Amino acid sequence: MSVLSVKNLTFGYEKDKPVLKNISFQIEQGKYIALIGHNGSGKSTLAKLIAGLLELQSGTIEVFGELLTDKNISVLRQKIGIVFQNPDNQFIGATVRDDIAFGLENNCVPHKEMDAIINEFAEKVNMTDFLDKEPTRLSGGQKQRVAIAGVLAMNPKIIIFDEATAMLDPKGKKEIREYILKMKKEDESLTIISITHDIEEAYNSDEVLVLNNGEIFLKGTPEEVFKDKNKLKEIDLDLPFLMKLKDKLSDCDIDVKDVKNLEELVNKLCQ
Amino acid sequence: MNNISIGRYIPYNSKIHRLDPRLKLFSMILFMVMIFLRFGGAQTNYMDFIVYGFIAVIILIIMAIAHVKLSLLFKQLKSLWFVVLILLIINLLMPNDGPYFLIFNTLKIYHKALYDTAYIFIRLVLMISLTMILTSTTTPLDLTYAIEWYLTPFKIIKVPTHEIAMTISIALRFIPTLLDETDRIMKAQASRGVDFQNGKFREKVKAIISLIVPLLVSAFQRSEELANAMEARGYNPGAKRTRYRILKWKWLDTIALVLSLSLFALILYVSIAKIDIVVLISGLLG
Ligand SMILES: Nc1ncnc2c1ncn2[C@@H]1O[C@H](COP(=O)(O)OP(=O)(O)OP(=O)(O)O)[C@@H](O)[C@H]1O
Ligand SMILES: [Mg+2]
Numbered sequence: 001m002s003v004l005s006v007k008n009l010t011f012g013y014e015k016d017k018p019v020l021k022n023i024s025f026q027i028e029q030g031k032y033i034a035l036i037g038h039n040g041s042g043k044s045t046l047a048k049l050i051a052g053l054l055e056l057q058s059g060t061i062e063v064f065g066e067l068l069t070d071k072n073i074s075v076l077r078q079k080i081g082i083v084f085q086n087p088d089n090q091f092i093g094a095t096v097r098d099d100i101a102f103g104l105e106n107n108c109v110p111h112k113e114m115d116a117i118i119n120e121f122a123e124k125v126n127m128t129d130f131l132d133k134e135p136t137r138l139s140g141g142q143k144q145r146v147a148i149a150g151v152l153a154m155n156p157k158i159i160i161f162d163e164a165t166a167m168l169d170p171k172g173k174k175e176i177r178e179y180i181l182k183m184k185k186e187d188e189s190l191t192i193i194s195i196t197h198d199i200e201e202a203y204n205s206d207e208v209l210v211l212n213n214g215e216i217f218l219k220g221t222p223e224e225v226f227k228d229k230n231k232l233k234e235i236d237l238d239l240p241f242l243m244k245l246k247d248k249l250s251d252c253d254i255d256v257k258d259v260k261n262l263e264e265l266v267n268k269l270c271q
Numbered sequence: 272m273n274n275i276s277i278g279r280y281i282p283y284n285s286k287i288h289r290l291d292p293r294l295k296l297f298s299m300i301l302f303m304v305m306i307f308l309r310f311g312g313a314q315t316n317y318m319d320f321i322v323y324g325f326i327a328v329i330i331l332i333i334m335a336i337a338h339v340k341l342s343l344l345f346k347q348l349k350s351l352w353f354v355v356l357i358l359l360i361i362n363l364l365m366p367n368d369g370p371y372f373l374i375f376n377t378l379k380i381y382h383k384a385l386y387d388t389a390y391i392f393i394r395l396v397l398m399i400s401l402t403m404i405l406t407s408t409t410t411p412l413d414l415t416y417a418i419e420w421y422l423t424p425f426k427i428i429k430v431p432t433h434e435i436a437m438t439i440s441i442a443l444r445f446i447p448t449l450l451d452e453t454d455r456i457m458k459a460q461a462s463r464g465v466d467f468q469n470g471k472f473r474e475k476v477k478a479i480i481s482l483i484v485p486l487l488v489s490a491f492q493r494s495e496e497l498a499n500a501m502e503a504r505g506y507n508p509g510a511k512r513t514r515y516r517i518l519k520w521k522w523l524d525t526i527a528l529v530l531s532l533s534l535f536a537l538i539l540y541v542s543i544a545k546i547d548i549v550v551l552i553s554g555l556l557g
Contacts, residue, residue: 053499074507082503089493090500094412094444101515106505108513136447150504 002026002065003158003191004050009059011042011049019045021214023059027207029157030188034202034222035195036237037211043195046211047160050193051082064157078107081151085163087143091135096127096146099135103154121149125179141172148179158191166197177201203240210237281407287337288408291524292417298531299405302326305535306397308542316386321548322541323393329534330400337408344400351395359388411443416518434508441497449490456485 004027012018019042027033035043048054050061052073061068063076084090093099100118109117122128125145135143144164151159161180165173184190194201202208208225210218212235218225226232226243239247242262249256259265282288287295305326311318334341367381374380406414419436426432457467460481467478506512540546 048499051503053502074505074510077503077505080503084496084500086493086496088448089496092441092444092497092501092504094410094440098412098515102501102506103504105512105515106507106510108511111513111515111517114513114515134447135444136451154504 001029003029003063005062005065006050007060007062009046009049009056009061011045011054011057011059013045019214020049023214023216025209025216025219027158027191027193029191031191031206032184033191033193033207033209034205035193035209035211036197036199036202037217038235038237041211042214043211044162047082047162047193047195050158051080051160052077053082078154079157080160081154081156081158082160082162083144083147083151083164085166087140087147087167088135090147091143095132095134096122096138097131099146100150100153103150107154117153121153124152124183125149139172141168141175144168144172144176145179148176148183152183157189158193160193160195162195163197164194173198199238199240203242210235279407280410281339281343283338283408285337285408286523287333287404289521289523290408290527291518291520292409292413293420293518293520294524294528294531295405295409296414296417296421298527299401301531301535302330302401303398305538306394306401308538310542310545311547312545316390317549318547319390320393322538323397326397326538327393330397330404333404334400337404339404339407343407344403347399347403348396351392351399354395355388355392358391359384362387412440412516413518415440415443416516420518431508437508445493448493449486452489453482453486456482 006026007024009020009023010018011020023046035046037043045054049056050063052068056068063079066072066076068076091099092102097118100121101114104114104117118131119128122131125148127142127145127149130138130142130146138146147164165176168176180192180194184192194205196202203222203226205222208218208220208222209216210225210232217235218228218231222240226240229239229243229247232239242265245265246256246259254269256265256268259268306323309319310322334344362384363380365384367383369381369383371379371381409417415436418439419432422430422432422435460478461467465478465481466474467482470478
């Protein structure tokens with residue numbers, strides 16, 4: 001079932017300067033989508049349109065088969081969560097507890113149920129010990145974990161990560177990646193759209209969407225997208241490490257065409 | 272940037288910490304009013320000091336219960352000596368009459384000048400201690416809720432009390448973040464050769480501008496992202512929402528309210544009836 005269907009979407013912040021040009025695509029439920037593309041290619045703009053934070057100009061967006069309009073925006077928005085890049089600018093509450101509660105308050109969750117929900121989702125991202133801490137006393141990675149808990153607590157069906165790990169150090173990045181994979185495992189039906197500059201992450205996703213200059217440049221499974229290396233070179237996108245390695249090896253006449261991951265490659269080479 | 276301890280919440284689980292913020296705010300206002308009353312007759316001035324001493328003792332007791340350290344108060348008072356000096360000079364220069372003593376046989380020091388300075392100084396110290404007790408035992412957020420509660424009657428005349436409270440709490444939430452940022456920008460500009468300490472007036476203005484402009488740009492950027500984050504999580508200013516933090520009035524609050532009201536009544540009576548303890552006691556002794 002397609003949870004998200006975008007048709008002929010065109011959008012610009014200023015007149016005659018479209019940032020997105022006639023974009024159409026569909027996303028199936030339970031998929032992990034990587035959205036890649038250069039700075040300024042319109043990825044965040046697309047994310048904001050999907051999350052209903054920007055007003056549609058032309059084209060349509062369907063969420064769970066329902067057309068996104070001014071009227072149902074607040075209902076459909078409950079199905080879509082978004083985690084932004086800057087850990088500081090999405091921390092709204094005075095403490096971790098209050099921040100997770102913020103979304104619950106907006107969704108009119110009864111007061112009595114809030115504490116249980118807050119504890120449940122703080123536990124999921126390992127922030128139970130920090131529930132009463134203020135944001136200034138948390139690291140960037142911890143703040144992003146809180147942001148994830150805050151979004152998860154609202155029980156969305158689609159979660160968009162807009163470069164959610166871009167401001168973190170390698171350890172923080174890895175941690176957040178693990179939490180995302182964990183929650184994906186816990187709820188198979190959850191659909192994830194990850195906007196990223198990390199080619200390896202894109203390579204490990206279910207589907208890749210390459211945006212260039214506001215247009216969909218390529219889309220498909222990672223194998224399909226990264227197979228087309230000349231086309232990717234056209235827009236200066238990097239290739240995943242495995243692909244590069246395979247290329248070099250085939251240049252040396254070593255046949256590694258059908259290996260899928262690094263492990264298989266190592267095994268093959270050791271034979 | 273790091274020594275902003277004035278008005279900071281100090282986590283502790285004392286009885287005072289646990290009191291309802293509405294009560295604490297109300298009591299503080301009562302105390303402030305008490306401090307601004309005048310006591311005793313026009314001729315005697317010791318009654319003011321006796322009553323202030325009495326209030327000071329009560330404040331000290333509250334501080335002890337709240338585990339607010341005296342050293343914290345002294346730290347804040349340290350910056351006050353300059354104010355006292357100016358007060359003293361102004362009072363000394365004021366035309367006065369009444370008893371005085373001479374120094375160097377020329378300078379007339381009126382008793383009243385010293386008395387007025389001491390009077391204002393004591394008031395200041397009392398007010399600072401009161402605000403310090405309030406802010407160090409109440410989280411800014413709780414204070415915001417208390418203010419929102421007091422503003423509720425104004426909802427009738429369409430004052431957006433909830434939005435005001437939300438704005439204040441977000442401002443409070445972002446003060447430390449913006450201070451950090453100020454620090455960072457200052458360091459960045461200093462490394463580019465901007466001197467914030469020395470230099471002529473013109474250079475100082477330039478330095479300040481080099482701080483303010485990036486700070487404002489980033490604040491606007493932040494506010495836009497924050498608005499997006501709030502909206503994405505379903506915030507809608509006009510819409511109905513439930514609340515996570517609910518103020519709960521407890522027995523202890525009632526007791527504290529009765530105590531502060533009685534104290535207020537007592538002090539008010541002493542002030543209005545112009546009661547003079549010395550006269551009272553000597554009368555009692557026969
Ligand atoms: N609020 C705005 N007002 C005007 N123009 C904007 C605004 N936000 C983005 N733009 C412009 O729209 C274009 C696309 O921006 P967008 O943020 O969607 O890119 P992006 O792909 O997310 O880039 P990045 O990888 O840097 O995050 C850019 O040229 C940008 O300058
Ligand atoms: Mg972006």
